Amino acid sequence: MTGDSSGRRSSFPKDARSSPGATAGVGNVVLSNRVFYLCMAVLGGTYVVLIVAMLFADVWYVAEKTWGAASGSAEPWAAMWSDNPIAVALSDAKIRYSIWLSLVSCTLAAVLSVIVAVPIGYLMSRHRFPGRRLLDAVLDIPIVLPPLVVGLSLLILFQFRPFAWIAREVVYQIPAVILAQFSVACAFAVRTMKSTFDHIDPRCEQVAVALGSSRSQAFGWVVIPEAIPGIMTAFTLAWARSLGEFGPLLIFAGATRMKTEVLSTTVFLEMNVGNIEAAVAVSMIMVAAAVVVLIITRVCGARDAVL
């Protein structure tokens, strides 16, 4: 990292090897290097501070409200336990429903994403075929498209047959929640799976094939076991993406309480009616879920995951 103090020279002496002043004219490299790393650290640090401060502010806000509830009550300990914003939010049936729906829909969306992402990732990683680059670009569309547009496009799609035949059962219903989450989350799962298969040596499969196995046997016995950490990462990533999904949901599934309301919708609805405490409390629940996901992803060991 450091220690390349003789690396840069502003003027190069003609006979540098024999001249005693071979390092003359290079300036104060040590000081320069220190300033360099200081600038890098300060600029980079700003962002890290922003992330930590945001989360800290949420926690502080909830703590302050809890303290306020406790100090205004005759039984501070009991009040602290039952009147803090998170407990209040959890006691609301609508919010309990939205937590339940979030857990179920995110899990289903993540399972579907993995089921689709494994074959796409494998084919993209192992095979060169015409239109591969185009397909690669198409798979990035859900990532770069504005979320609202994804929702609107889904809504429009379901006006056409054959989708229109099931539109009544899907649009503004629970399946719409899962489909909207899946549409975006799957793109991230595909990226993760492609990078997973890219990192698995194709030689192992070739050996398996040479030893007499069919493609599917080589895939099931050799490739999949090696890809399990990547599959776990793809699953958790898709799950986290689904949890944070909001724009497409609002348009394609609506924000009907006790029906298509998930946690992100709850935050929006509570903010709309001015209930910041509940919005922050629900946000804290989502932060906790995100932290769990982050830990699982890191423990599983996929270092270059696109979160």
Added chain:
Amino acid sequence: MIRLDRMCVQTKGFVLKDVSFAVPSGSYSVLMGRTGAGKTTILECIIGLRRVSSGSIRIGTTDVTHLNPALRGIGYVPQDGALFSRMTVRDHLAFALLIRRASKTLIDDRVDELSALLGISHLLNRTPKGLSGGEAQRVALGRALSFHPDVLCLDEPLSALDAETREQMCELLDHVRRQTHVTTLHVTHNALEAERLADHLFRIEDSKVVQQTPSGAPGS
């Protein structure tokens, strides 16, 4: 017997034209050539991992030029071993037999026999993680030999080993050859290794394969 007849193959980097040579049944043949000369490419064509543009490849009496690699019956030991990281050594030795739906007793017997032959009995329950280079190559060799292949193809099996381990592996390969009499094609860039092991020595020169007479080979 492996016979290549005017085989042509085109890859991104180069073209090999009219490659013809024959590895006699039961012999230990070594194919030599500089790095990048196309040794591995020829091996991959024989195994079926690479398509040839013209010419033919025969194993025994069968024309395998366009045959699926799984049906060629070749034991393949790739350069770095390419062991399956999630399987135990025992699973490696049993893999090809499980694919062929062999009975459990047959598989157990073969695993015991091979692990004794290769001196890896103490490693059977370990995964490849933490195996030394020599141990990994023994496992790869065992995996390739497990289903009694007609032909064994070794791609630089000793290149990543230190001198001492390399000598041990050479002795082991000699031993295996005497025990199994499997037709072997061994690819290497190392002249000493080639001289030490080869009954028949082939060399790639200017995109052609020429036969040389090995000087100190045990069979000559």
